[in-house]
Amino acid sequence: MYLPSHFEESRIAVLHDLIEKHPMGILFTHGKSGLDANHLPFDLHRAEGSQGVLHAHVARNNPVWQDVANVDEVMVVFRAADAYISPQWYPSKHEFHKQVPTWNYIVAHAYGRITIRDDERYVRGVVARLTRIHEASQPVPWKMTDAPADYIDSMLKAIVGLEIEITRIVGKYKLGQNKEVRDIRGAGEALNAKGDRLLGDAMLAAADAKGE
Known part of the structure; x- marks a missing residue:
């Protein structure tokens, strides 16, 4: 990933927060069948390994899970937000007419070594944790015990676990940090007005930080 220094986010805690808030990732592999x-x-799991461990499952x-081998290098991409940025949102454009469109975004790339975990106990744990996390906001959270035990057992037999020990993690927060504070703020306010608050608020925070 092209990573100019003004867009780089290297704080592991910040990147871990991004992953936990946006856990749907894209797993890239290069196995026997290619990409x-x-x-x-x-x-x-933040505390596992040197930089955290990712747990997942596949059908x-x-x-x-058969195309890759244990300890193969893989990459998982997590995206928090993205949006088109119009030059019209930059106050400086209306003075000098020297701005062009761009696309801003917040992403994290986690590189690691994969381990195939084809055992029922591991898979059951992954499913249970994911269920607890993502059902927590429901008025009546679903639990694995809500379904018949034999049905859950059959479902677990149909999936395989994946464990990825993170060896390197990089983040790119492209928020217009290379522009004037007024332009960062103008675009951030325009995004918020459109309802893109996650990216808009991040740009306003970047404007505040640059203005200090």
Whole structure:
């Protein structure tokens, strides 16, 4: 990933926060069949390994778990937000007419070594944790015990676990930090007016930080 210094986010805690808030990642592999990409929800364990460990599962019918070997290098991309940025949102454009469109975004790339975990106990733990996390906001959270035990057992047999120990993690927060404070702020306010508050608020924070 092209990473100019003014867009780089290297704080692991910040990147871990991004992953936990936006856990749907794209797993990129380069196995026996070549390049592949799979969209999966991940469960991050921050304290495991040197930079955290990602846990996930795939359908047993998905060839990815047989296409890669243990300790193969993989990459998982997590995207928090993105949006088109119009030159019209920059106050300086209306003075000098020297601005062009761009696209701003917040992403994290986690590189790591994969381990295939084809055992029921591991898979059950991954599913249970993901369920607890993502059902927590429901008025009546669903639990695995809500379904018949034999049904859950059959579902677990149909999936395979994936464990990825993160060896390197990089973040890119492209928020217009290379522009004037007024232009960052103008674009951030325009995004908020459109309802793109996550990216808009991030740009306003970047404007505040640059203005200090």
